[in-house]
Amino acid sequence: MTEITHRFVRSGSGLRMHVAEAGEGPLVLLLHGFPECWYSWRHQLTALADAGFHAVAPDQRGYARTGGPAEAGRYSILHLAGDAVGLIDALGADRAVVAGHDWGAPVAWAVAQMRPDKVRGVAGISVPHRPRSSGPPVEAMRRLFGEGFYMVRFQQPDVPEAELGRDPAATFRRMFYGVSGDGPASPMIAPEGGGLLDVLPEPEKLPRWLTDDDIATYVEEYAGSGFTGPVNWYRNLDRNWELTAAWHRAPIGPPALYIAGDRDIVAVGARAAIDSMTDFVPNLRDTVWLSGCGHWTQQERPAEVNEALLAFLRSL
Template sequence: MDLADRFVDVGTGVRLHYVEAGSGPLVVLLHGFPEFWWSWRHQIPVLAEAGFRVVAVDMRGYGQSDAPPSWRDYRMELLAADVAGLIEALGEERAFVVGHDWGAAVAWMVATLHPERVERLAILNVPHPDTMLRTLRSSPKQLLHSWYMFFFQIPWLPERLAKLMRRRFLEGAYGDARPGAFTAEDYARYETALLDSPGGLKGPIDYYRAALRRSPRRARSLFRPIPAPVLVIWGVQDRFLTERMAEPDPRWVPDVRIVKLPDASHWVQHDEPERVSTLLIEHFQVA
């Protein structure tokens, strides 16, 4: 399938790169760390053939999108505003929003802070931010799993090590994925997009710096009930996040369906691409 390769000013001071396929209701796909739009290579053609206009974005700091220089430029309000502005810039009132990993964290907040832009929400292997905060506070096991978030607070060293390690860094990041989920071509694309870009991994790692430098009280002040129906797809073999984090608090997410894939890892859309695509189409076609 041919992909249109485009850039758009989203009204937040950054220009985002995205690829687009198909026509119909808008689906916005948000990748995680350390990925870029290629994260959705399996889902893009299937969703487009199902009758959707599919837009897979390089989020700010990634790939060919703008990469502001300060960690303060990666605060959650700005990341969510990028997506809301993208939907508007594409000429749509609302969209189906899908996110994995950091893209899912941003998707939660788009639906929270800009509910008028989200028709339905789909989340892959990241808890609602309230669940994340409560679990980090109460679970030493989860704190141990999340050690890298604290390592990323060190200035310049994490991104320098990633650039030196190159393929070994990426293989370590995706290490719990099923064998064959990431091919040699995939690794080559990730190296080019993430490690050979001018900013390297500074922008992506600044997501973590901005998140951990905000007080939990300030973070919770942003939470609102999400009116959109939510689908949570969760790979149970996630080595980073415990399975019980899949279920959000009904105060914040009153309309949710949770589908757990027992044999999938954190990289669920790579491990079970057909199943994930089918679940997304079912979720969107209910609307």
């Protein structure tokens, strides 16, 4: 059985990053989302390695064993894309295929847009590429969804991480179940006077793709650094809009793949952007929809995600 190994690598950005890796061959960088870590790619690391690739899943800035700086301003998209580009160099590769899920997808799209010379191909899972909007996003989301919407709520100091960190096992159970293909597809809007976890029910039993051992692993991985770093990504949404003016509506040139579940609240809500993605991602090779799959795509449907990723990799 292919072994997943672990080490720390100093990215060219200066951040000491924990990576999980397997295999040898062309580099495939796997970027996780929120609230995840390298472990969300456990099924892909071995499958890609067995197919002849060097699969690497870092804990991104602020997460798990990597941790990160205390200042919220050091979690901008330029920092995150810089970490990924620096990691490609630190791993001894000239270029990589960069795949990202959830928050990892915008990072992957940004790397492909800003540094196409480093990218053989890009795969976005759940979150499509969205061209830069005409104005800062947080106020727009506040008008559409209210103060309770999780991205708006995460702008508050201290409150979100305190709620998420109070009982990490319950947080992971509720979040992974609540917006999965097995859950109620919560809109992630906290009720007035309540918290985000109030709209994410405790599952009577875990879905078959998620075990008690998986939950325990996430709790252990988060024990050192907690939730502040991950939430800081959201605290840079408006700043990201300011910092990316130079790439306003710039196309993404490398070959691309998009994968999503048809029960993923993120993908369902972004259907217009997905349908028009070739306007800004002209080399989009394929869009793969997974029936009955929710937000945690590569964990819920590992075999189908592996098949789609490998077909894309072999086409490059």
